[in-house]
Amino acid sequence: MYQYDHFDQAIVDARVAEFRDQVARRLANEITEDEFKPLRLMNGLYLQLHAYMLRVAIPYGTLSSKQLHMLAHIATKYDRDYAHFTTRQNLQYNWMKLHETPDLMADLASVEMHAIQTSGNCIRNISSDQFAGAAADEVADPRPYAELLRQWSSFHPEFSFLPRKFKIAVTASATDRAAIQLHDIGLQLIEKDGELGFRVLVGGGMGRTPMIGHWIREWIPVRQYLSYCEAILRVYNRHGRRDNIYKARIKILVHELGAEEFTRQVEAEWALLEPLGIDAPQAEYDRIIAQFAEPAYDTAAPDTLDRSDPDFAVWVDQNVHAHKQPGYAIATISLKPKGGIPGDASSAQMHLIADLAERYSVGEIRVTHSQNLVLAHVRKADLHALWSALAEADLATPNLDLVTDIIACPGLDYCTLANARSIPVAQKIAARFEDLGRQRDIGEMKIKVSGCINACGHHHAGHIGILGVDRKGEESYQLSLGGSGAEDASLAKILGPGFSEAGVVDAVEKVIEKYREVRSSPDERFLDTYRRLGDAPFKEAVYG
């Protein structure tokens, strides 16, 4: 994976010093909270309900064992011994003290990590496919291009005060594991005549006005994608709406101009920008790509698996994916144990996972947008030992993509923006469907819960989406069906009037039981049944 050179390290260290100075000025009342807020937000520091929250960037979702050990250590030293993995491959600490955050940032910098631009109206952490570099279906590892984007976007002088936040995702497979069509810019790496380039999508997003993005260019060679992104950002920075924060995302600009006119403006801007030498030279691509070289695979690793342990076999069927290298597999660690909080991990669990990655997966861990972790390069021969060690720490729940693998934002338990709690709803649904046989019979089922319209819990992209709303100070929940954040992206549609917390759990069960009754065969996914039949049978089941 990418390792900082002295240039990267000097920039991140300078940022720590700058932030230390900014915190000191705020504590001395030399700057107002209004002036300080954008500064701390651009360092990922929010004020939440109970304390400050710090969001740490995990660029394109890749971590080393050393980094994960440090994240665990920080949770012990500055927080309450746990942390939360988010839907954008970041990590959040919930109980920060302002005066301690500069030291924390210095600890992060010591392992080549930072919280730069994890909030604020700027280009956020670049996200990617958690199977990058291991997936059998990718054209090339997308992470070098994500890293180059990380560098290009860090402290970009022209784009640090955009109309609104800006999220970019990069993938390299036809299978979309990073929800790129719901990003401000989605880049899909493709190959044409032996050359690599990107398909470029603009204007997707969730939030108050969810939209699926538009493919505005079918091909841009990799050597020119930075200047092309610069052109997109410039059109947005100049013309994105600043009169209404709810209409300030690029999706609204694309929608109001029309994709064709927006594209014309981007192309005109790019014609001016491309000759200016914004793109990095080939040597820089080569330097970064070399750091994502394939691990030294054990070519003698057996490609067979002993499935005689039935519990292990269930976990393999549910949580293990094919690897491009014979003898290897990709293992997903579920952070959705029974009774747990989706995406939360204790310091002890993080240390254990870091150790297991060191032993079994070339010292590398991935974070998924579904709030799980991945060990991407595990020898099949080691899978049973890995599973046994995970199981002892309650990390081997075999529920990937099943009804209990629920995405949930922190909700009103932590978040100052939330209208309702998300986590208890997720926990109650998971408890209702505790039986693993029933879960596996239901099959692929993506339930996503957001505690407010900002949609951090991706409810618009849920096969079943749940949105918490405020009814005169009381928590209430809206149910939506039929969303997808994958390559068949679609937006979930509200089913009908809202529910109490208990009511929404009952409603989810009614929807799912109706699905089992009307599906054409046990192989037809809920999403496909919904698309085939529409919402009428489900409406009848819930409200009839």
Add this chain to the structure above:
Amino acid sequence: MIKLLTGNDLLTGDVVWWTGSAWSLHLRDAVPVEAGDPILAKSIAEERINDPALVDAETGHPPAPRTAREKIRGIGPSVRPDLARA
């Protein structure tokens, strides 16, 4: 219905409640504050408490904030009773 004055401490981020003479970490110490009480304007001007605001509550020991949001601020995350504030 009474009003309580609350905010988050600048240094620690902790939820704090106005006791009539100082800020307390505990909802049980909060006292009713009149809508026109100059303490709100003073807190805003001093910039040592973030987002100071008056919130509705029912009288009691401790007082009971009206909204789910303020109830959770008063106690802690409902999903982590081990971290609840006494």
Add this chain to the structure above:
Amino acid sequence: MVDVQDQQAVAGAASPALDDAPARLRFRTDAPDDGPLVPLEVFLGDSNAAAVRLDPADDARRLLPVLGRVRLIEVAFPKFRDGRGYSSAKILREAGYTGELRAAGDVLLDQMVFLARVGFDSFAPAKPLDAARVTEALARFPFVYQKSADTKPPVWALRHG
């Protein structure tokens, strides 16, 4: 009580009053223009003017045909969170403008690095800034990742010299 930085939309905020006095912070050696400073529409209609004010919504490209007679372009920042002025500055420098480019209004210490990098070389902050702190802020980052309108080479140029 919402912790996002943009509680209020920034569009439509009033720009600072036009002021013909030289900028308080000026990083140029030529003599400052002594005005008068006029809004873009007035400037385009008056062939004698040499100093122009751009508001955030003004299209900087309208100046490109007449850049030859411009000595001072002041870009207004009614609110520091309105980032349109950064693109205006960059566009002018990309087009070859070498005269004074001034940022005026809600110009704060922590935005100085970005402003300098897109080509501003003079500053008229509404709230006075300490010159020593400004110098310190401008020197804070030893390296930069992108090519912009200043002379700093991006790190990839240093890496592969």
